[in-house]
Amino acid sequence: MWGTVTALLCLINILPQAQGSSWKDVFAENQRWHGYYYYGTQKYKCSMSIYHVEKEGLGTVYAGFTDPDTSIELEGGHLLNAPNFTIQFSKATVYMATSNRIPPNGEFEITGKLVQSTTGWNYHAHITKPIKNLFSNFTLTTLEDTERMYTVIVQNIVGQYGKTFTMDIKVKQMGRKEPEAAKIVIDTLDLPLTVDQYLQMAHEQQEKLFPTVNLLPGAERLVKHLRNHGIPIATATGSHTQSFQLKTSSHKDLFSLFHHSVLSGDDPECKHGKPAPDCFLLAAQRFPDNPHPSKVLVFEDAPNGVEAAHAAGMQCVWIPLKEINKQTHQHMATLVLDSLEEFKPEMFGLPPFDN
Incomplete structure (x- = not known):
């Protein structure tokens, strides 16, 4: 008792x-x-x-x-x-x-x-009145350190026009579909580019940089642990198929452990990008047991992603970039960490790491 x-x-x-x-x-x-x-x-x-x-x-x-x-x-x-x-x-x-x-x-x-x-x-x-929740399904989006590469790519583009890509702009576009993210940069910095022109410049750099992207510390350990213990896992990202393939090309073995991926950039069933909840709800629906959103835990790095998980009715572990102001979305996240290495599965009723 x-x-x-x-x-x-x-x-x-x-x-x-x-x-x-x-x-x-x-x-x-x-x-x-x-x-x-x-x-x-x-x-x-x-x-x-x-x-x-x-x-x-x-x-x-x-x-x-x-x-x-x-x-x-x-x-x-x-x-x-x-x-x-x-x-x-x-x-x-x-x-x-x-x-x-x-x-x-x-x-x-x-x-x-x-x-x-x-x-x-x-x-x-x-x-x-104490309480504790348990979770059975995971949706992972924060696995690779691509955000810093995105920063380099965008700054290379806007720098040609004497502009600076600030963290305030980055926060607004993180996690969104590519055309939406591009339009935010173009409109905010008043660039003399169309969305298509901007994306063409970005894609040229992505082809060179994305295959070299590293996994975030703790990502491989977490994915393999969840897979070994039978926890269904999926990815849900604002990327389209081409950029996703570039980013994961050096880590195909790890991403083969995922049950499925939702690429909202060109998934016909995903009508709206983050901060809308579409991609997370689709990710949950595509698990075999179609779990209730409250049984899905999301890992995110983008404030728009935290907002999307909150709107989907899912719990969210937020690993923001150090430069991001946590105060804006901290109340929407279940847990805020500095690194995936800090995550403890037993916090959510899951088997602890073996070591």
Whole structure:
């Protein structure tokens, strides 16, 4: 039987005192909270990171809660029928829970009040309703280090016209179908090119560079592990057939382990590219058991891909480029990692790596 949580949670803000006049301002201006809670008679340190605060309407706070054995994504807001800044965090996604303090079937919720002190703000709360999800199918898109090659290729093109390909532009076009991505670059930088002219220049460079692309660290280990344990895997990408074949030409053995690939660049059934969910939904439908989207886990590097996975109702592990601002899409991702090497299958109820 699961133990009872004696949820005396005291999260103490270690940043300067918030000057805002509302609970939304408090969380917007104080994004790191630290403290402890009791489970039975045992004391555990814990922390809460505020990812994003929507101040429109009733307001919403997106946060991550962690303790030594748990990592949980939360969404919360003010309880309208409760005074004194009573904030409830729920709608949880548990992506690591290695202790029976977090039962595998349930929900996770933190409810408490904001209290201002002479040194800042405290959040006194109680923990209830633990939860954990399991996954059976995977859709992988972040395997090769092609994004840096794309950056080189695009900069080579726009540099001929005295332009610079910035990370802001790259984020807008990552994961999209080729013509859409090309048009974003052309329109943003006001290039004297048609989409066809731009793509012709890009394809000439891709033929030289793509066959030399390296796998991302941890990709081969993950794919082989999932295959060895009978976890169906697929790829879903914004590439068209020709560029996909170029990118995978040096890694044919590894990509032969995938059940199928969805190439939204020229797949007739994929009507819209990322951030639309089409390619991920197609990837799920083409598994033999046609799993529910909630049973599919996506690995992504592009913000548009994270948004697409979220729209598809799938969980997503995001491995963004270091230059990307994580704050914009972190609340849509189940887990954010710096490298595939950090991924632990047991976080999602899967067999752990052999070593």
